[in-house]
Amino acid sequence: MSTATSLQPGTLLQQREIYLSILKDLTIMDDIFMRNVLKDSACTEYILKVIMDQDNLKLKDQILQADYKNLQGRSSILDCIALDNSGRKYNIEFQNADSGASLKRARYHGSLVDANTLETGQVPNELPDTYIIFITENDTLGCNLPICHINRTIEENCQQCHDQLHIIYVNSSFQDDTTLGRLMHDLHCSDPHDMHSEILAQRVLELKETQKGVDIMCDKLNELIVEERNEGILIGEAQGILHTQKETAKNLQHMGMALEQISLALNVSVQMIQEWFSADCVPVK
Structure with missing residues (x-):
């Protein structure tokens, strides 16, 4: 054949x-288009600034389609691994299917990022603040909220457990007139001329109209x-x-x-x- x-x-x-x-018809929520939009690191930085609500966030480095392996050698491809100037590490995932955005998957991604962060000779206390961010098409957690921050707590006194692993779910179906809502609109928008963010619009226009x-x-x-x-x-x-x-x-x-x-x-x-x-x-x- x-x-x-x-x-x-x-x-x-x-x-x-x-x-x-x-x-x-492709949008940033589509895997193949997302990979190419985020090759312009300014787009990744803008997305993180909005989700983290920190205008002064500066991206230091990023890896797209990072091939991370666990201790048994099983390989997983992560959409985007990013590092900011303060040393915080991010895994950003764009998920159209709820099945690909379960809490256990977020937990697994956190373990993969940790396992692939420490160099030989480093100890666990040297792990950085790590953020696992799932941008989902639907309300995957069923909380009816635009964004959910998940951190471990001590049950007996309800105090936060500062292990520096943070999981964030962003519900992209919330597209209201807030900074986050406008970003979610842009992630689903196929026409760069209808996008709010000049940074994202410029990159999408470049890929679609040049x-x-x-x-x-x-x-x-x-x-x-x-x-x-x-x-x-x-x-x-x-x-x-x-x-x-x-x-x-x-x-x-x-x-x-x-x-x-x-x-x-x-x-x-x-x-x-x-x-x-x-x-x-x-x-x-």
Whole structure:
């Protein structure tokens, strides 16, 4: 079986038109777009300033798609690891699915960050203040609050336990006229001209409306689709082409693509994709 090298059969112009259609609807909450927006560290810094409510916060360094391993060697890819000038460390995660933002996952991320922070010879007391920040599409915790700060306490006297691990959940469905609410609006906004933050708008505009940015995103989309289709081909050789398309469709939806975009990518009708998702109990966006 031949290896997939493009989105679907057709000319390069047709492929590019499909990529442009997908790109137009992407937001910072979509994994593939978030990775490229945050390559401009000023965007990461702005997001942290708003969530931490600290205008003087300065970003020192960041790693995107950090590959962290636990003591057993299990690998996890974290969206963004950031360090500010005061030595505080952050793990920022953008989660569209509630299942990927459970409290136990936040706890696990905290352990991964700690395990990958200390160098040889350092002791636990040298661990920095660490913030695990989950920006969720829905009210994952069910608190009906725009932001929830979670810190350990001593049960007997209700005093805070200063272990310097802090977990923050930000509910991006709250998009009111506050600084935090306006940021949440921007994270879900596909049009840079409708965004509140000049910093985020400039970066989104660069990726969507300049030749350089559009070329970068088209290349990234092509890489994503090729990777998903190639993985699907391996499955398809053993289990059939239909299973290949179903698995690819589910993976693309998990990465934030709408039904119409998946239909274009796989050259399959929207109705057929809906039937696949219904049969597998996959929520339809």
